[in-house]
Amino acid sequence: MNYLNEDIDSLNQKLAQGTLEADQLAQDTVANIKQTDDQLNAWITVQEDAKPDQDLDFAHHKLAGIPIAIKDNIITKDVKTTAASHILDNYLPVYDATVIEKLKEAHVTFVGKTNLDEFAMGSSTEHSYFGITHNPWNLDKVPGGSSGGSAVAVASGQVVAALGSDTGGSIRQPAAFNGIFGIKPTYGRVSRWGLIAFASSLDEIGVMSKRAKTSAQVLNVIAGQDEHDSTLSTRAVPDFTRFIGQAVKGMRVAVVKEYLDAVDGDMHDVIEQQIAVLKEAGAIIDEVSLPLTKYVVPDYYIIASSEASSNLQRFDGIRYGYRSKDAKDLLDVYVKSRSEGFGEEVQRRIMLGSFALSAGSYDRFFRQAAKVRTLICQDFDRIFADHDVIVGPTTTTPAFDIGSEIADPIKMYNNDILTISANLAGIPAASVPAGLVDGMPVGLQIMAKRFDEGSIFKVADFIERSNKFYEQTPTGMED
Numbered sequence: 001m002n003y004l005n006e007d008i009d010s011l012n013q014k015l016a017q018g019t020l021e022a023d024q025l026a027q028d029t030v031a032n033i034k035q036t037d038d039q040l041n042a043w044i045t046v047q048e049d050a051k052p053d054q055d056l057d058f059a060h061h062k063l064a065g066i067p068i069a070i071k072d073n074i075i076t077k078d079v080k081t082t083a084a085s086h087i088l089d090n091y092l093p094v095y096d097a098t099v100i101e102k103l104k105e106a107h108v109t110f111v112g113k114t115n116l117d118e119f120a121m122g123s124s125t126e127h128s129y130f131g132i133t134h135n136p137w138n139l140d141k142v143p144g145g146s147s148g149g150s151a152v153a154v155a156s157g158q159v160v161a162a163l164g165s166d167t168g169g170s171i172r173q174p175a176a177f178n179g180i181f182g183i184k185p186t187y188g189r190v191s192r193w194g195l196i197a198f199a200s201s202l203d204e205i206g207v208m209s210k211r212a213k214t215s216a217q218v219l220n221v222i223a224g225q226d227e228h229d230s231t232l233s234t235r236a237v238p239d240f241t242r243f244i245g246q247a248v249k250g251m252r253v254a255v256v257k258e259y260l261d262a263v264d265g266d267m268h269d270v271i272e273q274q275i276a277v278l279k280e281a282g283a284i285i286d287e288v289s290l291p292l293t294k295y296v297v298p299d300y301y302i303i304a305s306s307e308a309s310s311n312l313q314r315f316d317g318i319r320y321g322y323r324s325k326d327a328k329d330l331l332d333v334y335v336k337s338r339s340e341g342f343g344e345e346v347q348r349r350i351m352l353g354s355f356a357l358s359a360g361s362y363d364r365f366f367r368q369a370a371k372v373r374t375l376i377c378q379d380f381d382r383i384f385a386d387h388d389v390i391v392g393p394t395t396t397t398p399a400f401d402i403g404s405e406i407a408d409p410i411k412m413y414n415n416d417i418l419t420i421s422a423n424l425a426g427i428p429a430a431s432v433p434a435g436l437v438d439g440m441p442v443g444l445q446i447m448a449k450r451f452d453e454g455s456i457f458k459v460a461d462f463i464e465r466s467n468k469f470y471e472q473t474p475t476g477m478e479d
Helices: 008-017 022-040 098-105 148-155 172-178 212-222 257-261 265-280 291-314 330-341 344-357 366-384 409-416 420-425 453-467
Strands: 043-046 067-071 109-114 161-165 181-184 205-209 252-256 284-288 389-393 429-437 440-448
Touching: 008 022, 008 212, 022 043, 022 067, 022 109, 043 148, 067 148, 098 212, 109 148, 148 161, 148 172, 148 205, 161 212, 172 181, 172 429, 172 440, 181 212, 181 453, 205 212, 212 429, 212 453, 252 257, 252 265, 257 265, 257 291, 257 389, 265 284, 265 389, 265 429, 265 440, 265 453, 291 344, 291 366, 291 409, 291 420, 344 366, 366 389, 366 420, 389 453, 429 453, 440 453
Parallel strands: 067 109, 067 161, 252 284, 252 389
Antiparallel strands: 043 109, 161 205, 181 205, 181 429, 389 440, 429 440
């Protein structure tokens, strides 16, 4: 089973008509993953015995019987959940994350867990205990991160949709690098219960797929109330699919000068072409400025690393996960288990966060970063007072070569400069394919005010229908 030319509607229709059996669909999906993943390494766990629920009601459940991939930092009961880390490489959870419970109620078929940067800390899916994931457009290129495995599983046609998580661009950047659609909803739209925490005030679960409508259909299921998550909004969840196919005429679109200035050459031309398409369709285009853009990278890494150092204290070699065999006393258990269990990038961020939160540094770093975050939120509020969406490039470059940036953490961190401000502000943001540069996909980022994912779906669907990028398929995989 290859999903490159399928979406949820087409699969649902075939299942309802009986021309496709849910059992066979699950088996064929697993078989295709096993056949193609040696090249890609998109998966950590494949459920070879994956089976759909019985007596599926295809008329009332659009997702019934349809296989979906889950990023391996989302808790799944009795299915190994590792966060791509040695410290959790044999962890079997005893409960499901809320998003998994909601998908089970929709009778989705689960086929496995996808690869990521360890604990979602990275922009390339090179920081995984289980090896590097490869971009299906060019196997020598990174797929982006941290949701690189989910992005590759969709882009290569292994599944029709996948869940990812986004702390600073970890859905949108790999979506851009792999030529698919990926959305990070508003902070508080989707429950984080059961998401292994990286930075709790920034993390958000979202959806990746070939088409915006597919992501809207999945988001309809996973969004909404949950008594376990006190940060979840009480707002009613609209039917996101009703925004698909709506006109963009009359929409006020802001183009951020600092974002366009961050790209040049062919990439700049591709983004400008998509903006021109919106203008031709009757959207009102304004250039605006976000002068604090130059501060978002250091601001984000202080806040995210500080929260990570706090969240990862629970991995201590005592209650669950990896424990060093060389420990001679209690201190050894803590120190050696964490030193051996965590990878280099995770240790780097824990150390950075611990320093920022220390008694002598808290006021100089974390408190100041929190103040800058407030100013960033105010800047977005100012723009959204007069505009429906902000558009611009998702990334500063197409996918880069594997190994080319991993030795330079600062260079790697700067890859996130165009995406992390949406997490700091808590606003929804997505990446939709804009075109190709040097044979590799690039994405157009769309941001909207809090809880206005509908405007994002409206613009993304219009861009999709205009450039029809979804008809293109990755060119880098071997037959």
